[in-house]
Each structure stands twice: as C-alpha cells, then as structure tokens.
Amino acid sequence: MRTDPPPGLLAAVRAYERALGTDDLDALDRLFAPGPQTLRGDAGGLLVGHDEIAAFRGARGGAPERRLVEVHVRTADDDHALVVAVTELLRGGRGQQTQLWERTAEGWVVAAAHVxxxxxxxxxxxxRVLGDPLVTGSADGPLARRTVAVKDLYAVAGQRVGVGNPTWLDGADVEPAHAPAVARLLTAGADVRGIARTDELAYSLAGTNTHTGAPPNPRAPGRVPGGSSSGSAAAVALGQADVGLGTDTGGSVRVPASYQGLYGVRTTHGAVPTTGVVPLAPSFDTVGWLTRDADLLAAVGDVLLPPDLAAGTWSPRLLVSPDLLALAQDDVAARVGAFAAAAGATASDAWRTVDVDAWAEVFRVRQAWEAWRAHGAWVRAHPGALGSDVAGRFAVASRVDDATGGAAGERRDAIRAQVLDLLGDDVLVVPAAASVAPRPVPAELEAVRAATLRLTCVAGLGGLPAVVLPTRHEAGSTSHAPEGGALPEPGRRAPFPVGACLLAAPGRDRALLALARELAARL
Amino acid sequence: MRTDPPPGLLAAVRAYERALGTDDLDALDRLFAPGPQTLRGDAGGLLVGHDEIAAFRGARGGAPERRLVEVHVRTADDDHALVVAVTELLRGGRGQQTQLWERTAEGWVVAAAHVxxxxxxxxxxxxRVLGDPLVTGSADGPLARRTVAVKDLYAVAGQRVGVGNPTWLDGADVEPAHAPAVARLLTAGADVRGIARTDELAYSLAGTNTHTGAPPNPRAPGRVPGGSSSGSAAAVALGQADVGLGTDTGGSVRVPASYQGLYGVRTTHGAVPTTGVVPLAPSFDTVGWLTRDADLLAAVGDVLLPPDLAAGTWSPRLLVSPDLLALAQDDVAARVGAFAAAAGATASDAWRTVDVDAWAEVFRVRQAWEAWRAHGAWVRAHPGALGSDVAGRFAVASRVDDATGGAAGERRDAIRAQVLDLLGDDVLVVPAAASVAPRPVPAELEAVRAATLRLTCVAGLGGLPAVVLPTRHEAGSTSHAPEGGALPEPGRRAPFPVGACLLAAPGRDRALLALARELAARL
Structure with missing residues (x-):
C-alpha cells in the first residue's frame, strides 16, 4: 500500500487538529463526512452517523490539548487514505487516532475515526477505592481469587462507608469489621477489588450520582447503567470485577442487571444478613449480587445463602403473565415473552386482577416512611448535601406521617399474603425492568422509575427471591468457539440489553439459582 | 462511501477471528500484510512493520475470548475496505477493532489495525492501592488538588508499606502516621491518589518487578520504565498523577525521568527528611519527585525543601564535560550535548582526570554494605522472597564485610570533597542516564545499570541535588497552539526520551529548580 499522502490530505489533517484545538464545532462537523454512515468510536462506544457524532462533540466541551508525535499515511487510492497518528496529551499519556479520509467534491472528510x-x-x-486487592481473601475456597466490587453501603474493615455521598463520607468513621456478607465472601477465597459507587443512600434506580457522575453502561453507550448498585454492576460489565455485591430494595440489583446484560439476584428478605449495611428501608432491603454468568451467580449463593427452606426435589411450573408483560415497553415485553416461551413457560391469567399501580404506591409510601426513619435526621442536618433527585425523594418521604407509614405496612402484609398465594410454588417470569436503559434525562428517568417499580415492587412486597438473566440477541459466535468467527449482519446495531426475571417463593433462592443456571445453559 | 463488503472480505474477517481464537500464529501472520509498512496499535503503543507485529503476537500467548457484536464495512474500492467491529469480551467489557483490509494476489490482508x-x-x-482520593489534602494551598503517586516506601497513615515485595507487605503493620514528606504535600493541598509500585526495596534502576511486572513506559513502548521509582514515574507519564513522589539513592528518580521524558529532582542529601521512608543506603538516600513540567517540579520543591543554604543572587556558569558526555551512548551524548549548547553551557576539561569507574565501584560497595545492614536480617529470614535480580544484589551485598564497607565510606568522603571542589558553585550538565530505556532483557539491563551508575554516582557520592529535564525532539505543535496542527514528518518514528541532568552544590536545590524552570521555558 502506498505511503505517500494524496494531494491536500495533510492540509486537511492539520485543519482538523486546529479545529479540535479551538473546539470549532462547525469546522469539525464539516471535516466529518455527512450522512448516516460516518463512524466514530472511542472507549465510550461506537457512534454511527454524522448527527450522533456532532451531538457527542457538542456536549463534551472540547478535546484535551495534545500534539501528534507520529503520523502514518496508508493510501488506498487518490480519494481514500488512512491516517494513523500517535497523540501525546499535555495532561500525560499517549493515545492513537485512526481516521479513514475520503476526498469528496467539498474536499477531504473523515468517513470513520477510531480514537x-x-x-x-x-x-x-x-x-471510590481500589487495591490489588483491597482486601485479600482466604488462600483457597470455592471463590478463590474471584474479585468483588463492594457497594459503598457495606462495611469493609479499615475503610469508611460513603453511601454515594461526600458529606456522609467526610463524617464516617473507619469500620472496625467487615459486614457479614463481605466476611463470608473473603472466607470463601474471594478478594475485595474495591469499593464501588452507589446512587446516594441507594434511593434511586437510575444509576446516576450528582457528585461522581453515572458509571458507564458498556452495553448501552450513552444510557444510564441502572442503580442503585450502579458501580458494582458496571465493574462487572466492564470486566473490572467478577462479582458485584449490591443491595436490592426496590430493584437496585435487578434494574442494573437488566440494563447491562448481567446476571443478578435479589435474595429472599432476611435470608442474608444486612448487618453492617447502611439501610434504606429495612422491611424491603436485601443483599444481592451481579455476575457475568449464571454459574458464578449460583456459586456466590452457595457461600452467602442458608439452605433452602423447602429441600428435596422442586419441579416448578414456569409461568408468564401477559398482564405483567404488558407493563413493559413493547420491545422489552417481546424479548421477555420470547425468553419465557423458549424456557417452556405457559401463560397464566392469575395476575390479571392485580392492581399493580396500587401495589407500587404502597411500596413507595412504606419505603419512603422507612427511609425517612433511617435517614431523616441526617438529611435534615445536612441541607444541600444530596443531589436534587434523591433530595426530592427524601422531601416527599419527610411528609409521610406515621399513620400513613403504618397503614402502608399493613397493606404490605396483606399484599405479601396475596403474592404468596398467587405465586404458590411456581416460578413467574417477568421483565426485570419496564424498559431498556434510558437516557440520563431527569424526566425520562422519573417516568421509567415509575413504570419499573410496578414490576419490581412484586418481589419487594412479597419478600421474594428474584433472579435476572439477560435475554439473548443475535451476535457473532466467539473467537474461541469451534465454528468460531460467525459475524453479525454488517451494519446492524447491537440492541440494548433486556433482562428476564424469575420470581419464586421466599426461601427458594438456591433452587432458583440452579434453575437459572439450567436455563442459561439451555437457551 | 459504499457499505457493501467487496467479495471475499467477510470470509477473511471470519478467518481472522478463527485464527485469533485458536492463536494460530501462522494464519494471523498471513492475514497481516507483509513488509515494513503494516501498522498495529493498541493501548500499549503503535507497532510498525509485519515483523514487530508478529513478534508481539508470538509473545502474548493468545488473545482473550471475544465475540463481534457489530460489524461495519466502509468500502473505498474493490481492493480496499475498512472493517470496524465492536467486540465483546467474555471476561467483560467492550472494545473496538478497526482494520484497513487490502486485496492482494494472495487474498485479503490487514494493512493497518487499531485495537x-x-x-x-x-x-x-x-x-497497589488507589482512591478518589486515597488521602485528601488540605482544602487549599499551593498544591491544591494536585494528585500524588506515593512510592511504596513511604508511610501513608492507614496503609501498609509494601516496598515492592508481597512478603514484606504481608508482614507489614498499618502505618499510624504519614511520613513527613507525605504530610507536607497534604498540608499544601495535594491529594494522595494512590500508592505506586517500586522495584523491590528500591535496589534497582530498571523499573522491573518480578511480582507485579514492569509499569509501562508510554514514551518508549516495549522498553522498561526505569526505576526504582517506576510506578510513581509511570503514573505521571501516563497522566494518572501530577506528582510522582520517589526516592533517589543511585538514580532512582533520575533514571525513570530520563527514560520517560519527565522532569525529576533528587534533592541534596539530608535536605528533605527521609523519616517514615524505608531506607536502602542511608548515606545516599534522598527524597525526590517527578512531574510533567518544570513549574510543578519547582512548586513541590517550595513545599518540601528548606531555604537554600546560600541565599541571594546566583549566576552560575553552565558547564558540560565532554568526558562525562562520552560515558553515554552516542545518541544520548549528542542530544544532551545539543541541549547543553542550547542552554549556553561551555565545555570544561575539569572532569577529565576523574576515574568514574573507581567512583562507581566505591558507590556500589558502600551502597551494598549499607543495604545489607538495613535489610540483611529480613532477606536472610525470607529466602526466596525477592526476585532474582534484587536477591542477587543482596547476595553480593552480604559478602561486603565491615572493613570493606567502612573503607568505602572513607573513600566516599574523599570523593565528596573532590566533587565539591570540581563543581564549585557552577552547574554541570550531564546525561541523566547512559542510554535510552533498554529492553526488559536481564543482560541488557545489567550492562545499562553499570554504565548509568558511572554517571549517577556523582550526585550520590557528592550528596548533590540533581534536576532532570527532557531534551526536546521534533514533534507536531499542540492542537491548542496559535499555529496549531503542525504535523511531524509522515512515517517518522518518535525517538525515545533522553534526559539532561543539572548538578549543583549541596543546598542549591531551590535555585537549581528555578534554573530548570527558566531553561524549560526558553529551550
């Protein structure tokens, strides 16, 4: 391949560097090919089309100052050349930029860039804190050398707990001992890799945090990661930890699992001690975790969970409720419905008469009342310390009086009985969240939260265990597969993840995890 | 640009994925274009030429299992097309691969890849440990919010000291207080970002570590970073910290600064307390630090250093010794010589008669004797705990008897007087190291160490302050410069860094740092 630059190419590359330096958006827009085929990829993901790229550039507020220290040109023909540059950033470090340039009637433009x-x-x-490892587990055990991202609600000996809030962290003491859930993982041989970010006081499903930003969602670039176990989930999705230890009150494990294509479990209420974990709403709070595969999800359960209440053989029916499916967006309902069908689930009308709006309201009111009892004094003493979304939720919570909170508790008990009756000893397949990961737009997040709570409150109110599995979508086979190298259809975007959630009766955690393993292997 | 794949292209992409999955080196070699023009870049740097790429692939032992989840094709003409793939790794996370394919007589081959x-x-x-931050400094001060990578020899309250060795770390207690140097940086507003790796017990100039590997050298991919302040230096070069706090006994700041194109200072012996720092050879040990610019190097000095011994105006002559220059490789001597000339240095014959081999031997013997006094008991009690390079050095040290060590101390004092006499109140420009960063090949490292010690021992024996500045080389202007966007010559590889070192009389630290600022601004 030729290495001589075609006429005008280097001038265009120089113009591009100048435009980048001055954040000249018009010039940058002109120097990228118009139309829906232009590509730009970086560690945050691949953008397709001139408009997506222009929107990204408009939002980032300029590129870091840099110089090109090497430039290599590979010329395909007089109208097409690849320019590979080694960049050196003034803030330190080297990068690389690969650009495919095309000569058009308007001059040279970038058709594809990889930065x-x-x-x-x-x-x-x-x-928030990391180590190699941060805490070393036992020399061996079933989880030997598995790495754990611990949600910043759990006590880790020698560290403070930050609950996603810098003011809280400033006032926190160093913990003298591990929370039991952390201690059990260490005893089983796992290492604590670090302490992962959480939505403030776990009072959110979005995965955003005013103080530290939203963790990235590698499977849905530009979308939120889901929360509140957002950092634990992102650490696992990014391959930076094997296990994401989280909590689930109203969906804080199930929602990020669904948004990020992970496996996740919320355990039966009370099955795993929440000692040493900062509470949100104790009558709903549970320990949960996320992994990239169903086998490890179950292996962690073997370490953390007590034996199932009902031992012996369990051959549950798999059921799916068209009425609950219909609470999700059409595409989510379709993918969870297809998952349920492939799993052999049969449709059930049993949930038709349930008033999920009323259930979600009971959950919301009781959660708010408990949250205010747990944290109202701290919230009052630290005005302005919380981000507006969580502060707003606490402001609402502060107005739930004891009579209302108590009444919601009674309604919760009645609903729990109804849930247990409807579910029996079967397994119900529901969408883990009502939508795919939304954009980080406050109004959109609030709407999605309300829709998702109608689905997630069932396990919360029932005290049920819930296991999330990612639904599959078409993709290439892996490079190591026997038939390796099958490719997805060129040009097709990978869809955002959708999780299917299995619900069972309280105390069925281990059996439910085993079922999830079986389904994951089969589907 | 067309998006339809030319005939045979997708089959070649599939074959590539299969070959990657089975680590079929022959097939991968065939699928990359032959010759010196083929490109492959990743976070570790840009490889140029089929041979470099094949050598890299042969050494890495296979690629991680992955699948392609998106494939985009941009076709320049029937013989050239760009394939952009989004990859999903089984170990978690997404990546991107951009390949320029070319059709040759032998079929489709990759002419350039960016992974x-x-x-x-x-x-x-x-x-080893990191936080956001790990330790928060004062709210304000001259170093407010500058981030520091602390070499794993310094006490950081709440953390253990690891000295680059896992056995030492296992036996270490949590430190109750910061070393004074760390405390002063925190008081000045700097934050501790984390604890950085060091060569074991600082007894090396290479920047390698048997247990954790060598930190990368972003300016010299594939070469060692220099040590023993290797992690502190790499953190700064990579842009992961602003200040790398290190130590310098025989060059442990100067050598990594030189190899990585950084600014670095070794302070006058005794000028900054080494309390709370694990010693190597106390009569030579000094506190030092590395930065990406001369202004910050001096600003840290303002915080850590006492006032200079001789106040008032200082107008030193800048001298360069052709004899000392000649101790370096030709290219290093040429670049440091050019630096000295540009700085206005004049040649001096004063150092002609110095027997640097004898000086280096005195340094080596006395350092060994002190190192064994400091750590011999621990080394004896932990056989097999050290990597072979450092263990070998301690084995030699164990055989230096007290008479020999004492005699070396007397010789050191005599040489010190000679150094002070030769230097007077001038500034001597010498190469910071005898070579550019060598390959991580034991024999090469040992040869380079011996050559470099002949240069670095002068400051060690004299107790002198020493400041390293990177010598410049041609590169593009920065993207933000007024004339922004000037490009280096296409195809030219960026040379490896070379550092120039300024030596002055003890106690001249602040003035020497000010001179370095002036030279950095001017040259």
Missing part, C-alpha cells in the same frame, strides 16, 4: 485517549488511573464514576 | 480492549479497573503494574 483512544490514555486511560485515567481508574474510573471514579465506578470506584 | 482497543476494555481497560482493567487499574493497572496493577503501576499501582
């Missing part, structure tokens, strides 16, 4: 900037020491949207 | 794999949580070759 990598030097990585930061770590991603502070995902982690 | 990025998902980043790990952090680079354990550089860091």
């Amino acid at each position: 990598h900037a030097p990585a930061p020491a770590f991603d502070p949207r995902v982690w | 990025h794999a998902p980043a790990p949580a952090f680079d354990p070759r550089v860091w």
Whole structure:
C-alpha cells in the first residue's frame, strides 16, 4: 500500500487538529463526512452517523490539548487514505487516532475515526477505592481469587462507608469489621477489588450520582447503567470485577442487571444478613449480587445463602403473565415473552386482577416512611448535601406521617399474603425492568422509575427471591468457539440489553439459582 | 462511501477471528500484510512493520475470548475496505477493532489495525492501592488538588508499606502516621491518589518487578520504565498523577525521568527528611519527585525543601564535560550535548582526570554494605522472597564485610570533597542516564545499570541535588497552539526520551529548580 499522502490530505489533517484545538464545532462537523454512515468510536462506544457524532462533540466541551508525535499515511487510492497518528496529551499519556479520509467534491472528510485517549488511573464514576486487592481473601475456597466490587453501603474493615455521598463520607468513621456478607465472601477465597459507587443512600434506580457522575453502561453507550448498585454492576460489565455485591430494595440489583446484560439476584428478605449495611428501608432491603454468568451467580449463593427452606426435589411450573408483560415497553415485553416461551413457560391469567399501580404506591409510601426513619435526621442536618433527585425523594418521604407509614405496612402484609398465594410454588417470569436503559434525562428517568417499580415492587412486597438473566440477541459466535468467527449482519446495531426475571417463593433462592443456571445453559 | 463488503472480505474477517481464537500464529501472520509498512496499535503503543507485529503476537500467548457484536464495512474500492467491529469480551467489557483490509494476489490482508480492549479497573503494574482520593489534602494551598503517586516506601497513615515485595507487605503493620514528606504535600493541598509500585526495596534502576511486572513506559513502548521509582514515574507519564513522589539513592528518580521524558529532582542529601521512608543506603538516600513540567517540579520543591543554604543572587556558569558526555551512548551524548549548547553551557576539561569507574565501584560497595545492614536480617529470614535480580544484589551485598564497607565510606568522603571542589558553585550538565530505556532483557539491563551508575554516582557520592529535564525532539505543535496542527514528518518514528541532568552544590536545590524552570521555558 502506498505511503505517500494524496494531494491536500495533510492540509486537511492539520485543519482538523486546529479545529479540535479551538473546539470549532462547525469546522469539525464539516471535516466529518455527512450522512448516516460516518463512524466514530472511542472507549465510550461506537457512534454511527454524522448527527450522533456532532451531538457527542457538542456536549463534551472540547478535546484535551495534545500534539501528534507520529503520523502514518496508508493510501488506498487518490480519494481514500488512512491516517494513523500517535497523540501525546499535555495532561500525560499517549493515545492513537485512526481516521479513514475520503476526498469528496467539498474536499477531504473523515468517513470513520477510531480514537483512544490514555486511560485515567481508574474510573471514579465506578470506584471510590481500589487495591490489588483491597482486601485479600482466604488462600483457597470455592471463590478463590474471584474479585468483588463492594457497594459503598457495606462495611469493609479499615475503610469508611460513603453511601454515594461526600458529606456522609467526610463524617464516617473507619469500620472496625467487615459486614457479614463481605466476611463470608473473603472466607470463601474471594478478594475485595474495591469499593464501588452507589446512587446516594441507594434511593434511586437510575444509576446516576450528582457528585461522581453515572458509571458507564458498556452495553448501552450513552444510557444510564441502572442503580442503585450502579458501580458494582458496571465493574462487572466492564470486566473490572467478577462479582458485584449490591443491595436490592426496590430493584437496585435487578434494574442494573437488566440494563447491562448481567446476571443478578435479589435474595429472599432476611435470608442474608444486612448487618453492617447502611439501610434504606429495612422491611424491603436485601443483599444481592451481579455476575457475568449464571454459574458464578449460583456459586456466590452457595457461600452467602442458608439452605433452602423447602429441600428435596422442586419441579416448578414456569409461568408468564401477559398482564405483567404488558407493563413493559413493547420491545422489552417481546424479548421477555420470547425468553419465557423458549424456557417452556405457559401463560397464566392469575395476575390479571392485580392492581399493580396500587401495589407500587404502597411500596413507595412504606419505603419512603422507612427511609425517612433511617435517614431523616441526617438529611435534615445536612441541607444541600444530596443531589436534587434523591433530595426530592427524601422531601416527599419527610411528609409521610406515621399513620400513613403504618397503614402502608399493613397493606404490605396483606399484599405479601396475596403474592404468596398467587405465586404458590411456581416460578413467574417477568421483565426485570419496564424498559431498556434510558437516557440520563431527569424526566425520562422519573417516568421509567415509575413504570419499573410496578414490576419490581412484586418481589419487594412479597419478600421474594428474584433472579435476572439477560435475554439473548443475535451476535457473532466467539473467537474461541469451534465454528468460531460467525459475524453479525454488517451494519446492524447491537440492541440494548433486556433482562428476564424469575420470581419464586421466599426461601427458594438456591433452587432458583440452579434453575437459572439450567436455563442459561439451555437457551 | 459504499457499505457493501467487496467479495471475499467477510470470509477473511471470519478467518481472522478463527485464527485469533485458536492463536494460530501462522494464519494471523498471513492475514497481516507483509513488509515494513503494516501498522498495529493498541493501548500499549503503535507497532510498525509485519515483523514487530508478529513478534508481539508470538509473545502474548493468545488473545482473550471475544465475540463481534457489530460489524461495519466502509468500502473505498474493490481492493480496499475498512472493517470496524465492536467486540465483546467474555471476561467483560467492550472494545473496538478497526482494520484497513487490502486485496492482494494472495487474498485479503490487514494493512493497518487499531485495537482497543476494555481497560482493567487499574493497572496493577503501576499501582497497589488507589482512591478518589486515597488521602485528601488540605482544602487549599499551593498544591491544591494536585494528585500524588506515593512510592511504596513511604508511610501513608492507614496503609501498609509494601516496598515492592508481597512478603514484606504481608508482614507489614498499618502505618499510624504519614511520613513527613507525605504530610507536607497534604498540608499544601495535594491529594494522595494512590500508592505506586517500586522495584523491590528500591535496589534497582530498571523499573522491573518480578511480582507485579514492569509499569509501562508510554514514551518508549516495549522498553522498561526505569526505576526504582517506576510506578510513581509511570503514573505521571501516563497522566494518572501530577506528582510522582520517589526516592533517589543511585538514580532512582533520575533514571525513570530520563527514560520517560519527565522532569525529576533528587534533592541534596539530608535536605528533605527521609523519616517514615524505608531506607536502602542511608548515606545516599534522598527524597525526590517527578512531574510533567518544570513549574510543578519547582512548586513541590517550595513545599518540601528548606531555604537554600546560600541565599541571594546566583549566576552560575553552565558547564558540560565532554568526558562525562562520552560515558553515554552516542545518541544520548549528542542530544544532551545539543541541549547543553542550547542552554549556553561551555565545555570544561575539569572532569577529565576523574576515574568514574573507581567512583562507581566505591558507590556500589558502600551502597551494598549499607543495604545489607538495613535489610540483611529480613532477606536472610525470607529466602526466596525477592526476585532474582534484587536477591542477587543482596547476595553480593552480604559478602561486603565491615572493613570493606567502612573503607568505602572513607573513600566516599574523599570523593565528596573532590566533587565539591570540581563543581564549585557552577552547574554541570550531564546525561541523566547512559542510554535510552533498554529492553526488559536481564543482560541488557545489567550492562545499562553499570554504565548509568558511572554517571549517577556523582550526585550520590557528592550528596548533590540533581534536576532532570527532557531534551526536546521534533514533534507536531499542540492542537491548542496559535499555529496549531503542525504535523511531524509522515512515517517518522518518535525517538525515545533522553534526559539532561543539572548538578549543583549541596543546598542549591531551590535555585537549581528555578534554573530548570527558566531553561524549560526558553529551550
């Protein structure tokens, strides 16, 4: 391939560097090919089309100052050339930029760009503290050398707990002992890789945090990761930890699992001690975790869970409720419905008469009342300390009086009985969330939260265990598969993840995890 | 640009994925274009030429299992097409691969590839513990919010000291207080970003570590970073910290500064307390630090250093010794010589008669004797705990008897007087190291160490302050410069860094740092 630059190409590359330096958006827009085929990829994901790229550039507020220290040109023909540049950033580190340039009637334009900037020491949207490891587990055990991202609600000996809020962290003491859930993982041989970010006081399903930003969602670039176990989930999705230890009150494990294509479990209420974990709403709070595969999800359960209440053989029916499916967006309902069908689930009308709006309201009111009892004094004493979304939720919570909170508790008990009756000893397949991961737009997040709570409140109110599995979508086979190298259809975008959620009776956690393993292997 | 794949292209892409999955090196070699023009870049740097790429592939032992989840094709003409793929790794995370394919007589081959794999949580070759921040400094001060990578020899309250060795770390207690140097940086507003790797017990100039690997050298991919302040230096070069706090006994700041194109200072012996720092050879040990610019180097000095011994105006002559220059490789001597000339240095014959081999031997013997006094008991009690390079050095040290060590101390004092006499109140420009960063090949490292010690021992024996500045080389202007966007010559590789070192009389630290600022601004 020729290495001599075609006429005008280097001038265009120089113009591009100048435009980047001055954040001249018009010039940058002109220097990228118009139309829906232009590509730009970096560590945050691949953008397709001139408009997506222009929107990204408009939002980032300029590129870091850099110089090109090497330029290599590979010329395909007089109208097409690849320019590979080694960049050196003034803030330190080297990167690389690969651009396919095309000569058009308007001059040279970039048809495709691949940029990598030097990585930061770590991603502070995902982690607060890290070590190699931060805490070393037992020399051996079933989880030997598995790495754990611990949600910043759990006590880790020698560390403070930050609950996603810098004011809280400033006032926190160093913990003298591990929370039992952390201690059990260490005893089983797992290492604590670090302490992962959480939505403030776990009072959110979005995965955003005013103070530290939203962790990235590698499977849905530009979308939120889901929360509140957002950092634990992102750490697992990014391959930076094997296990994401989280909590689930109203969906804080199930929602990020669904948004990020992970396996996740919310355990039976009370099955795993929440000692040493900062509470949100104790009558709903549970320990949960996320992994990239169903086998490890179950292996962690073997370590953390007590034996199932009902031992012996369990051959549950798999049921799916068209009425509950219909609470999700059409595409989500379709993918969870297809998953349920492939799993052999049969449709059930049993849930038709349930008033999920009323259930969600009971959950919301009781959760708010408990949250205010747990944290109202701290919230009052630290005005302005919380981000507006969580502060707004606490403001609402502060107005739930004891009579209303108590009444909601009674309604919760009645609903729990109804849930247990409807579910029996079967397994119900529901969408893990009502939508795919939404954009980080407050109004959109609030609407999605309300819709998702109608689905997630069932396990919360029932105290049920719930296991999330990612539904599959078409993709290439892996490079190591026997038939390796099958490719997805060129040009097709990978769809955002959708999780299917299995619900069972309280105390069925281990059996439910075993069922999830079986389904994951089969589907 | 067309998006339909030319005939045979997708089959070649599939074949490539299969070959990657089975680590079929022959097939991968065939699928990359032959000759010196083929490109392959990733976070570790840009490889140029089929041979470099094949050598890299042969050494890495296979690629991680992955699948392609998106494939985009942009076709320049029937013989050239760009394939952009989004990859999903089984170990988690997404990456991107951009390949320029060319059709040759032998079929489709890759002419250029740009790969990025998902980043790990952090680079354990550089860091042991990290936080956002790990320790928060004062709210304000001259170093407010500057981030510091602390070499794993310094006490950081609440953390253990690891000295680059896992056995030492296992036996270490949590430190109750910061070393004074760390405390002063915190008081000045700097934050501790984390604890950075060091060569074991600082007894090396290479920047390698048997247990955790060598930190990367972003300016010299594939070469060692220099040590023993290797992690602190790499953190700064990578842009992961602003200040790398290190130590310098026989060159442990100067050598990594030189190899990585950084600014670095070794302070006058005794000027900054080494309390709370694990010693190597106390009569030579000094505190030092590295930065990406001369202004910050001096600003840290303002915080850590006492006032200079001789106040008032200082107008030193800048001298350069052709005899000392000649101790370096030709290219290093040429670049440091050019630097000295540009700085206005004049040649001096004063150092002609110095027997640097004898000086280096005195340094080596006395350092060994002190190192064994400091750590011999621990080394004896932990056989097999050290990597072979450092263990070998301690084995030699164990055989230096007290008479020999004492005599070397007397020789050191005599040489010190001679150095002070030769230097007077002038500034001597010498190469910071005898070579550019060598390959991580034991024999090469040992040869380079011996050559470099002949240069670095002068400051060690004299107790002198020493400031390293990177010598410049041709590169593009920065994207933000007024004339922004000037490009280096296409195809030219960026040379490896070379550092120039300024030596002055003890106690001249602040003035020497000010001179370095002036030279950095002017040259």
